[in-house]
Amino acid sequence: MTRADVNDVPRPDARLHFGVFFQGVNHWTIWSDPSSGSQIDPASFLRVARTAERGLFDAFFLGDGLRLRESEGGIHELDVAGRPDSITQLSALAAATERIGLVSTSNTTFNEPGDLARRLAGLDLLSGGRAGWNVVTTHNAWTGENFRRGGFLDHADRYRRAEEFLSVARAVWNGWAEGAVAASADARSWSVPGAVGRVRSRTDHFDVDLAPTLPRGAQGHPVIFQAGDSGEGRDFAARNADVIFSAHGTDFDDALAFAEDVRRRLRAAGRPEEALRILPGTEIVIGATEKEAEEKARWVRLEQVTPAVALGIASRLWGFDLSGRDADGPLPAEDPVVAAYDGKFGTRQLGETLDTVAEWRAKADANGWSLRETVIELGPQRGHVGTPAGLAEKFARFARYGAVDGFNISPYLVPDGLDDIVELLVPELQERGVYRTAYTGTTLREHLELAPVA
Numbered sequence: 001m002t003r004a005d006v007n008d009v010p011r012p013d014a015r016l017h018f019g020v021f022f023q024g025v026n027h028w029t030i031w032s033d034p035s036s037g038s039q040i041d042p043a044s045f046l047r048v049a050r051t052a053e054r055g056l057f058d059a060f061f062l063g064d065g066l067r068l069r070e071s072e073g074g075i076h077e078l079d080v081a082g083r084p085d086s087i088t089q090l091s092a093l094a095a096a097t098e099r100i101g102l103v104s105t106s107n108t109t110f111n112e113p114g115d116l117a118r119r120l121a122g123l124d125l126l127s128g129g130r131a132g133w134n135v136v137t138t139h140n141a142w143t144g145e146n147f148r149r150g151g152f153l154d155h156a157d158r159y160r161r162a163e164e165f166l167s168v169a170r171a172v173w174n175g176w177a178e179g180a181v182a183a184s185a186d187a188r189s190w191s192v193p194g195a196v197g198r199v200r201s202r203t204d205h206f207d208v209d210l211a212p213t214l215p216r217g218a219q220g221h222p223v224i225f226q227a228g229d230s231g232e233g234r235d236f237a238a239r240n241a242d243v244i245f246s247a248h249g250t251d252f253d254d255a256l257a258f259a260e261d262v263r264r265r266l267r268a269a270g271r272p273e274e275a276l277r278i279l280p281g282t283e284i285v286i287g288a289t290e291k292e293a294e295e296k297a298r299w300v301r302l303e304q305v306t307p308a309v310a311l312g313i314a315s316r317l318w319g320f321d322l323s324g325r326d327a328d329g330p331l332p333a334e335d336p337v338v339a340a341y342d343g344k345f346g347t348r349q350l351g352e353t354l355d356t357v358a359e360w361r362a363k364a365d366a367n368g369w370s371l372r373e374t375v376i377e378l379g380p381q382r383g384h385v386g387t388p389a390g391l392a393e394k395f396a397r398f399a400r401y402g403a404v405d406g407f408n409i410s411p412y413l414v415p416d417g418l419d420d421i422v423e424l425l426v427p428e429l430q431e432r433g434v435y436r437t438a439y440t441g442t443t444l445r446e447h448l449e450l451a452p453v454a
């Protein structure tokens with residue numbers, strides 16, 4: 001029994017918030033199965049967004065990338081290419097949806113704050129206050145090759161730049177005073193004199209001098225999301241974000257420990273605990289019975305970790321190309337090669353790599369696993385498996401004990417992967433009083449029950 005089981009329920013009225021993450025580069029979305037649809041057809045984006053809105057989700061998230069991902073100097077061949085810029089795609093969805101929030105993943109390393117702030121403000125206006133920004137800090141050198149500065153930033157520098165970037169963006173969004181546009185056709189000028197403030201900022205990373213060109217949207221600012229799990233990332237979220245993503249949403253005790261750590265950081269930053277929503281990323285597999293759910297989850301995992309994916313994951317761990325090996329054969333006998341970080345995809349620290357390889361070898365030997373079976377069993381894991389009623393009970397406990405405020409769900413099939421969640425799980429959650437039965441606001445900030453922007 002955990003300590004949470006012996007205490008009174010601290011949040012009896014908690015309600016879960018759901019987002020859907022239409023991923024960019026990943027192997028979690030099964031694209032090779034006949035039941036899977038296009039990953040790039042605009043109709044797929046619209047189908048997912050409308051299904052999520054039917055399920056009263058808070059937000060639709062788009063992953064994004066500024067360049068094809070690379071691995072050891074070559075194109076990572078298992079990724080999806082051919083998608084529009086996320087803000088462009090979300091602007092199209094704004095006209096085809098009514099309530100669901102629209103969140104762009106846009107990085108602060110290779111954008112400029114005045115330009116990106118203006119584009120996000122445009123999305124917020126077009127959507128009636130439904131825009132969000134998933135603030136990410138691109139770490140790799142191959143993306144930098146698309147830009148004049150090139151290279152990549154060290155970890156600490158990425159967060160310093162991100163914080164300066166966000167400060168400028170907020171100044172841009174605050175640039176127009178309320179009632180800036182003249183109310184009468186008899187006015188001498190279109191805008192009230194002095195109502196549009198100039199934004200000037202000179203920092204280590206930026207030299208900005210501009211006049212904002214758009215008024216504030218219906219929710220004041222786009223909602224800020226952030227997904228850093230390092231100490232610097234958690235501190236950044238505590239100071240700046242409205243929502244934090246995490247990988248701590250599968251095990252209850254792990255999720256609660258993460259949530260309590262983030263709340264400590266919020267208090268240290270002088271912000272109230274309710275200022276930040278915690279939405280771990282997750283995958284949900286539903287079956288009519290527990291046995292059926294487990295069998296489906298096994299199928300999902302086999303489809304996600306194909307032989308090529310297994311060899312790719314093992315290659316990044318071992319530090320050299322294993323693509324010519326047999327995925328159904330044994331683990332490599334060679335020791336891993338760990339070089340200093342040079343901006344390549346998947347570089348690991350020496351200690352982490354050696355410990356992981358030792359664990360993999362011990363468990364593979366003990367269980368007679370092949371390389372692919374080892375990756376399936378010990379590689380990146382996430383998600384929840386069960387019946388609608390069982391999952392609803394589980395999620396209600398997570399929410400009422402403060403381990404999460406909700407989940408950002410990655411469907412394993414596109415575009416139909418949300419159907420079971422919306423049609424089977426959501427009604428069970430509603431029956432338990434832990435999920436909304438209707439939208440009560442029109443903006444993303446209202447959906448998330450966040451305080452208005454000052």
